[in-house]
Amino acid sequence: MTRQTELIDATEAVIVPNYGRHILGVARASGSRLWDADGKEYLDLFPGFGAGGVTGHCHPKIVEAVTAQARTLISHGNFFTSAPQVDLARRITDNAFGGKVFFCHSGAEANEAAFKLARLAAGDGRYKIISFDGCFHGRTMAGLSLTPTIQEGFEPIVPGTVTGVPYNDIEAITAAVDDETAGVFIEPIQTEGGILVPSAEFMQHLRTLCDDRGVLLICDEVWTGPARTGKWFAYQHYGIVPDVLTLAKAVGGSLPVGTCVAAPRWADVLGPGTHGCTVGGNPLCAAAGAAAMKLIADEGLVDRAEMLGRQVLAVLADADVPCVQEIRGKGLLVGLQLDEAREAKDVMLQCMDRGLIICIAKRNVVRLAPALTIDEEDLARGLDIFIDVLRTSG
Ligand code: PLP
Numbered sequence: 438m439t440r441q442t443e444l445i446d447a448t449e450a451v452i453v454p455n456y457g458r459h460i461l462g463v464a465r466a467s468g469s470r471l472w473d474a475d476g477k478e479y480l481d482l483f484p485g486f487g488a489g490g491v492t493g494h495c496h497p498k499i500v501e502a503v504t505a506q507a508r509t510l511i512s513h514g515n516f517f518t519s520a521p522q523v524d525l526a527r528r529i530t531d532n533a534f535g536g537k538v539f540f541c542h543s544g545a546e547a548n549e550a551a552f553k554l555a556r557l558a559a560g561d562g563r564y565k566i567i568s569f570d571g572c573f574h575g576r577t578m579a580g581l582s583l584t585p586t587i588q589e590g591f592e593p594i595v596p597g598t599v600t601g602v603p604y605n606d607i608e609a610i611t612a613a614v615d616d617e618t619a620g621v622f623i624e625p626i627q628t629e630g631g632i633l634v635p636s637a638e639f640m641q642h643l644r645t646l647c648d649d650r651g652v653l654l655i656c657d658e659v660w661t662g663p664a665r666t667g668k669w670f671a672y673q674h675y676g677i678v679p680d681v682l683t684l685a686k687a688v689g690g691s692l693p694v695g696t697c698v699a700a701p702r703w704a705d706v707l708g709p710g711t712h713g714c715t716v717g718g719n720p721l722c723a724a725a726g727a728a729a730m731k732l733i734a735d736e737g738l739v740d741r742a743e744m745l746g747r748q749v750l751a752v753l754a755d756a757d758v759p760c761v762q763e764i765r766g767k768g769l770l771v772g773l774q775l776d777e778a779r780e781a782k783d784v785m786l787q788c789m790d791r792g793l794i795i796c797i798a799k800r801n802v803v804r805l806a807p808a809l810t811i812d813e814e815d816l817a818r819g820l821d822i823f824i825d826v827l828r829t830s831g
Pocket residue numbers: 542543544545546548573574575576624628629657658659660685686
């Protein structure tokens with residue numbers, strides 16, 4: 438038995454099996470490299486499942502910020518406040534649309550807060566919250582009530598959720614909004630749904646529709662923000678501004694941070710007693726997030742995501758791999774739709790055999806989301822392996 442299998446067996450003995458059998462026991466990681474418990478090295482084009490997405494693993498500036506913060510103040514509970522959470526909130530609101538931030542730990546919690554905020558803000562008998570076909574908004578009861586693919590066994594779902602509205606369909610969303618609608622949740626690029634990019638026309642129509650009907654527009658950017666798609670936030674591709682923006686994963690610089698950002702008009706809706714989270718945005722996690730946001734600004738990572746993303750799309754298109762039906766994405770968030778017969782999971786596992794970490798979205802969509810700091814040679818080498826696996830396997 439290897440250390441790796443020992444670690445995975447030990448995991449199964451004490452950790453609930455909600456993720457199925459773990460496929461890797463990780464020992465350490467640095468930048469875009471990761472080592473398993475047996476010492477095998479991997480090139481990681483999907484660091485931290487998005488959470489390590491800005492800087493890769495253990496960036497020295499983040500390690501420094503976290504270490505210094507750990508020596509100073511780790512946690513205080515949210516009846517108190519401290520400078521790191523204000524710093525992170527400012528770095529988010531300055532690059533988004535002003536307003537105010539509620540801190541929690543995860544994307545699901547951020548969406549839970551946004552769901553409650555929309556109902557409180559809309560008032561006037563409005564309670565319906567709409568989501569789109571193919572969406573993913575997290576696994577709390579509100580999140581799964583908006584996400585039909587993960588509801589089985591958890592019924593009854595939260596009343597007043599209206600799901601399955603076709604994505605990128607102007608007529609469908611126009612028909613779905615009514616006088617009881619409080620909010621519409623949308624991912625400005627659907628990620629778990631297969632890296633689907635809507636049209637600017639659709640997004641602008643949705644914004645106008647929400648304005649005309651007094652409905653809050655909530656952009657779930659747990660995957661797409663910050664910087665990943667070549668803008669600070671993906672809604673900025675479409676020339677619109679949402680009422681609420683939810684973030685998690687990369688905004689914490691690899692540590693757990695979730696945020697629900699309310700535009701100025703809605704900034705005080707979550708008033709005293711309406712919502713809470715004991716250590717959401719605690720100084721330690723906020724320091725990591727603020728360091729990541731600072732790195733994005735200092736190192737021009739928004740533009741780098743855009744530039745590298747264009748290169749990745751060009752290399753993949755030039756490769757012209759027969760089993761690839763479509764290549765989609767923006768910035769360094771890229772998905773490849775494979776032939777119906779190809780299982781994305783097989784491609785992922787074969788890449789892992791060759792020392793490369795990628796991920797799957799749907800059954801036959803593979804996706805890449807490398808660190809925005811990835812070395813260009815590493816990225817080129819990773820793409821070579823990936824393309825070779827696509828050509829030779831299956
Ligand atoms: N929203 C989107 C768009 C996501 O992709 C995810 C997770 O992948 C979530 C919400 C839930 O985030 P978390 O796993 O941090 O709760």
